[in-house]
Amino acid sequence: MIPESWYLTLSAVLFTIGVVGVVIRRNPLVIFMSIELALNAANLALVAFGQRTGNPDGQALVFFVMAVAAAEAAVGLAIIVAIFRVRQRLSVDELSVMRW
Amino acid sequence: MMARVAFLLMAGIAVAAALGLVLRRNAIHGALFLVMNLGCVAALYLMLGAEFLAFAQIIVYAGAIMVLFVFAIMVLIPGKEETGPDPRKAWRLLAAPLGGALLLELVLLVASRAAAPAATGATASGSVATIGRLLFTDYLLPFELTSVLLLAAMVGVLLLARSREGTAQSQGPGPEASLRASAPPRRAEREVGVR
Numbered sequence: 515m516i517p518e519s520w521y522l523t524l525s526a527v528l529f530t531i532g533v534v535g536v537v538i539r540r541n542p543l544v545i546f547m548s549i550e551l552a553l554n555a556a557n558l559a560l561v562a563f564g565q566r567t568g569n570p571d572g573q574a575l576v577f578f579v580m581a582v583a584a585a586e587a588a589v590g591l592a593i594i595v596a597i598f599r600v601r602q603r604l605s606v607d608e609l610s611v612m613r614w
Numbered sequence: 615m616m617a618r619v620a621f622l623l624m625a626g627i628a629v630a631a632a633l634g635l636v637l638r639r640n641a642i643h644g645a646l647f648l649v650m651n652l653g654c655v656a657a658l659y660l661m662l663g664a665e666f667l668a669f670a671q672i673i674v675y676a677g678a679i680m681v682l683f684v685f686a687i688m689v690l691i692p693g694k695e696e697t698g699p700d701p702r703k704a705w706r707l708l709a710a711p712l713g714g715a716l717l718l719e720l721v722l723l724v725a726s727r728a729a730a731p732a733a734t735g736a737t738a739s740g741s742v743a744t745i746g747r748l749l750f751t752d753y754l755l756p757f758e759l760t761s762v763l764l765l766a767a768m769v770g771v772l773l774l775a776r777s778r779e780g781t782a783q784s785q786g787p788g789p790e791a792s793l794r795a796s797a798p799p800r801r802a803e804r805e806v807g808v809r
Contacts, residue, residue: 515619516661518702519724524658526720534713534766535636538706543641543687546649550679551632554655561664561740573664573740574748581760582675585767587679591686592774598690608703613695 528555540605542594544588547567553583621661630652641687645680652676664740 528551535548552557557576598604627650634647652675658669700706749757 516617516756519727520621520625521662522727523721524628526717526724527629528655530713530717530719531629531632531636533716534709535632537630537709539713541634541682542639542699543690544635544644546637547644547683550675551635551648551651553767554652554675558655558658561659561662561667564636565664570740570748571746571752573667573745574753576664576667576751577736577745578753578756578760580670581764584674584765586683587740587769588771589752589774591682594773595686595690597773 518566522559525559525562526553528552528558539597540607541593542604542606542609545606546590546594547573550583550587553579618660621658624654624657625663627651628658642684645683645687648682649676652680659740662740666740666742666745737784 515602518584532548532550532552532555535551539545539548557579560576562571564605593603597609601608621688631647631651631654635644635651638644638647650672656668656671656676661663
């Protein structure tokens with residue numbers, strides 16, 4: 515039996531890598547994929563916690579996280595495509611129109 | 615013992631794939647690394663007894679969502695975007711200490727939790743029957759709300775991704791008028807159409 519803390523440590527490492535990816539990358543598509551990575555790490559922690567307490571509620575929560583992630587990916591990619599149509603370049607450093 | 619070896623193998627591949635996603639410049643490589651990472655996490659779900667989630671992960675994440683990402687990468691051709699020198703390199707280097715601090719905090723949190731009361735002994739079943747019963751009884755309302763969310767996302771995506779060639783004149787300034795104002799006009803759009 516693998517200790518729960520192993521799963522949680524792996525989840526922490528993956529989450530950190532995802533957050534660092536969001537910060538250091540300039541390509542919005544890669545930033546999106548890093549967000550998916552972080553969400554996935556959180557899911558792993560949820561399943562590990564659910565296993566510890568012995569009830570499947572955590573797994574139901576992960577199911578909803580997956581559904582929301584699917585919706586988020588679809589809308590986010592549509593926004594990126596819409597921006598790319600008018601801007602031709604894809605770097606988050608140049609997307610500052612919403613900054614005041 | 616075997617389980618631990620399998621866990622370490624899967625965890626190593628997952629971390630390596632995550633690093634590959636973050637550090638490689640080519641977005642397509644990043645997408646394939648992410649698929650690898652999601653597959654490893656699905657294997658870990660199986661080791662945790664969450665069978666339904668393991669296969670939902672492969673079908674929904676590695677299948678549907680990543681295909682969407684790969685499509686977007688192929689369409690937008692961003693492979694050459696990050697080749698130039700980074701104008702804000704000093705700021706991005708800050709990510710290393712900040713990420714290290716975050717990791718330290720999370721690991722400390724895990725270590726402090728390790729002293730908490732041990733598992734009850736009962737293992738949660740993650741079979742399709744268990745999760746399905748749970749979703750359609752206790753979590754029925756959130757489940758139905760999920761369908762509304764997905765419908766809203768679908769309508770929103772259609773609105774965002776709709777081609778504006780024919781409707782641009784009749785509709786007046788759209789939501790991206792401010793974007794267009796600071797972009798090279800017209801020629802850019804035509805090139806996209808050709809490509």
